[in-house]
Amino acid sequence: MTGSRAALRLWAIVPAAGRGERFTADQPKQYAPLLGAPMLEWTLRRLLAEARIEAIVVVVAPQDERWPPLAQRLGSTRLLTAEGGADRQTSVLNGLKRLASLAQPQDWVLVHDAARPCLTAPELGNLIDALVPGTSGAMLGAPLVDTLKREEDGMSAATVERQGLWRALTPQAFAYAALMEGLEDAARAGATVTDEAQAMERRGVRAQLVAGSAFNIKITQAADLLAAARILQSMGATAMRIGQGFDVHAFGAGNFVTLGGVRILHSNGVVAHSDGDVVIHALCDALLGALARGDIGQHFPDTDPRFRGADSRVFLRDVAGMVRSAGLQLVNADITVIAEAPRITAHRAAIAANLAADLGVDVQRINIKATTTERLGFIGRAEGLAAQAVVLLDELRA
Ligand code: CTP
Ligand code: MG
Numbered sequence: 001m002t003g004s005r006a007a008l009r010l011w012a013i014v015p016a017a018g019r020g021e022r023f024t025a026d027q028p029k030q031y032a033p034l035l036g037a038p039m040l041e042w043t044l045r046r047l048l049a050e051a052r053i054e055a056i057v058v059v060v061a062p063q064d065e066r067w068p069p070l071a072q073r074l075g076s077t078r079l080l081t082a083e084g085g086a087d088r089q090t091s092v093l094n095g096l097k098r099l100a101s102l103a104q105p106q107d108w109v110l111v112h113d114a115a116r117p118c119l120t121a122p123e124l125g126n127l128i129d130a131l132v133p134g135t136s137g138a139m140l141g142a143p144l145v146d147t148l149k150r151e152e153d154g155m156s157a158a159t160v161e162r163q164g165l166w167r168a169l170t171p172q173a174f175a176y177a178a179l180m181e182g183l184e185d186a187a188r189a190g191a192t193v194t195d196e197a198q199a200m201e202r203r204g205v206r207a208q209l210v211a212g213s214a215f216n217i218k219i220t221q222a223a224d225l226l227a228a229a230r231i232l233q234s235m236g237a238t239a240m241r242i243g244q245g246f247d248v249h250a251f252g253a254g255n256f257v258t259l260g261g262v263r264i265l266h267s268n269g270v271v272a273h274s275d276g277d278v279v280i281h282a283l284c285d286a287l288l289g290a291l292a293r294g295d296i297g298q299h300f301p302d303t304d305p306r307f308r309g310a311d312s313r314v315f316l317r318d319v320a321g322m323v324r325s326a327g328l329q330l331v332n333a334d335i336t337v338i339a340e341a342p343r344i345t346a347h348r349a350a351i352a353a354n355l356a357a358d359l360g361v362d363v364q365r366i367n368i369k370a371t372t373t374e375r376l377g378f379i380g381r382a383e384g385l386a387a388q389a390v391v392l393l394d395e396l397r398a
Contacts, residue, residue: 009107012047012056013095016040016114017084022220030114031066035229035395036327042117050124057095059084089193093183105177111196112171118231120213127210136205139172139197140212169212172196241393245285247278250384260351261313266342273302277312278387284319286389316358330361331392337370339385344370
């Protein structure tokens with residue numbers, strides 16, 4: 001223990017093995033969708049963003065089949081896994097055991113609930129800053145602000161003095177060996193502790209109370225998710241994205257054109273490698289633009305024989321999948337066909353229905369309109385036709 005204190009490292013444990021019984025949903029609350037990602041992902045991203053944390057042990061329920069794909073998606077070598085126990089304190093203890101060969105006795109271990117995805121960077125930083133030499137531990141908390149009542153038979157029977165009372169938040173941090181002893185001792189004594197500080201208090205070890213943020217709420221009931229989504233949005237976690245696309249094809253041999261997957265009889269066909277559907281090409285480019293994923297030519301090159309004569313709806317469905325896997329959804333798309341002929345008025349509903357089906361959205365989100373160029377330019381001379389599209393994407397809501 002005479003070694004340099006500067007060498008003390010910081011580890012994190014995230015208990016995520018609960019069943020969320022008060023939450024009442026078809027999946028455990030740590031996987032509840034929050035702005036397009038499971039709650040646990042938000043929690044872990046918060047911690048991964050703190051460079052001072054060496055590694056994070058995520059304690060998950062046995063046979064939790066949702067964890068491996070999430071771990072893979074996060075793709076961090078700083079994520080370790082342990083198996084949870086029957087209650088929170090056992091889960092944390094199992095997390096500590098996972099660190100046995102890694103952590104030194106005096107290293108700090110910070111425990112943070114999976115159910116607190118809105119942890120802010122400043123409060124996490126303040127907590128870590130409080131772990132100075134000579135301190136026995138630190139925890140986030142919030143002084144009570146409301147007047148407190150003692151209830152008897154549903155009636156207010158007395159007012160409880162609020163002075164000196166705090167709500168306990170997480171993270172809470174203690175030295176590795178001390179926390180292990182504290183939790184093992186509680187387990188031996190059959191004592192239920194609902195946070196790490198309680199296990200340490202039993203042994204006379206105190207934690208420095210560090211003021212946490214009002215945003216650091218714990219998700220307990222389903223309604224708390226909405227509040228968490230609002231908080232994360234206000235923290236700039238998500239933003240709307242806009243995209244635009246434009247496509248032209250020259251008329252050539254043939255007797256129909258394909259627009260939005262609808263075959264429309266015409267005096268010409270179009271010259272194209274695929275089916276030459278300018279509506280879908282412009283729409284795909286707009287969506288790829290909003291995703292910052294380049295353009296349609298990069299994803300479906302017209303030099304690739306696989307795409308010869310291709311049904312462009314296949315491209316659109318592919319791009320729709322990229323939108324979803326980015327955690328986004330289409331707010332609306334506005335598409336303009338620019339052509340002297342054919343007239344598309346009679347086909348607008350069918351085009352919108354195709355696009356809505358491929359995108360997996362309500363048809364109300366899609367508008368198709370058309371214009372001529374008053375016989376001016378290449379379109380006016382009926383040498384070809386064009387389409388342009390504008391889209392707005394927003395985070396995917398549960
Ligand atoms: N937890 C855990 N192992 C358990 C029980 C709880 O790892 N056996 C975790 C939860 O996943 C959560 C944190 O401890 O991240 C705080 O617990 P709580 O909010 O009570 O979650 P649940 O126990 O899942 O919810 P409930 O009490 O409503 O069932
Ligand atoms: Mg619980």
